[in-house]
Amino acid sequence: MDKIFWIVMVVIAGAFLPMQGSMNSKLAKAGENPVYASMISFTIGVLALVAYILLTSQNVSWKGLKDAPSYSWLGGVLGAFYVTVIVFAFPKIGPGLTFGLVVAGQLITSMVMEHFQIMDTPHQPISLGRIVGVLLIIIGVVAVKKF
Numbered sequence: 001m002d003k004i005f006w007i008v009m010v011v012i013a014g015a016f017l018p019m020q021g022s023m024n025s026k027l028a029k030a031g032e033n034p035v036y037a038s039m040i041s042f043t044i045g046v047l048a049l050v051a052y053i054l055l056t057s058q059n060v061s062w063k064g065l066k067d068a069p070s071y072s073w074l075g076g077v078l079g080a081f082y083v084t085v086i087v088f089a090f091p092k093i094g095p096g097l098t099f100g101l102v103v104a105g106q107l108i109t110s111m112v113m114e115h116f117q118i119m120d121t122p123h124q125p126i127s128l129g130r131i132v133g134v135l136l137i138i139i140g141v142v143a144v145k146k147f
Contacts, residue, residue, distance in 0.1 A: 018099055020083075021090040028087050038084040071119075100141035107134050 020041075028037035052058070089098050111134060114124035124130075 034087040
């Protein structure tokens with residue numbers, strides 16, 4: 001049951017991405033600055049997380065955070081890059097192509113990370129089936145754009 005719950009949550013999170021892209025694009029247009037729109041999005045996100053933490057009495061291991069690999073602190077930079085690129089791309093190429101390419105990039109990177117066990121990911125060797133799957137995603141992205 002726990003696995004099904006998280007599968008549903010991931011689908012919902014994925015469904016929210018185009019909505020977030022649209023909201024952030026509207027904010028960028030209204031404020032006439034995509035980078036500020038990204039910053040505002042992150043600021044609102046931080047405030048929402050602080051409220052959640054306070055309402056649910058979350059705990060943290062400060063020692064664990066101190067001992068985390070230095071690269072793990074860069075996740076926020078990658079998140080800021082992602083949101084900002086989406087804010088710029090969304091109005092230019094549309095949600096279908098934007099998020100089709102996002103999914104293609106995620107799958108390619110995931111496949112490489114799992115094959116080489118980058119950042120302690122579980123080993124999953126690159127196979128013909130996985131390559132075909134990614135190619136089908138790319139073909140789908142092209143079809144979304146062309147037809």
